Amino acid sequence: MPSRDWRFRIQDIVLSINEIKQRTRGVTFEEFTKNQTLVKAVLYDFVVIGEATRNVPNDIQLRYPLIPWRLMGGMRNVVTHEYFQVDLSRVWETIQNDLSSLLPQLQEVLEREISGE
Template identity: 45%
Template sequence: MSRDWRLRIEDILGCIKRIESYTSSCTEESFAQNQLVIDAVVRNLEIIGEAARHIPEDLKTTHPEIPWAEMQAMRNLLAHEYFGVSIPIVWNTVKNNLPPLKPLLQ
């Protein structure tokens, strides 16, 4: 039995909250030098993308303002190109893409 889409949204919001906690005291430079934080952030971005993948298509269509495809694409990039993950892209996602996503999902 598949999990309810509302739980998937809660998963995404929980991951955003954890990422914010992990990076709250980081600068881009300190983030790039902290492999533990990078690993934690990457894992939570993967979970966000996987949760987005399981949102019903009709809900995605109803809410085109939410970047469903981009969340899934980031997950695929991180999962399949793990050896070449761009730290600046991850940082940009954390600082510029996640904050506006939160209110759209609440």
């Protein structure tokens, strides 16, 4: 049995997304790549996102197929196990283009599942 309810894992994802967005706000790609502390903090949050995703039950993931659960877990695997292959331009593209749209989707999951819709 997981150590935490999956709903808390979704909240962890939301928190990590917000932290990534806050840390990178007003930062250029060039500034990002030159700041190893920032890069490592952001990559850690991506690991949290992916690990939390792995703990969301399959039936919940299947109910929300527009959320890229598998990609989120896959990014964690690359950062954790294939760290030497991390493509910072792809990480940056994800930050700029994908994270903001995930927030309302994740909030919907929490709201619908808590209310029992």
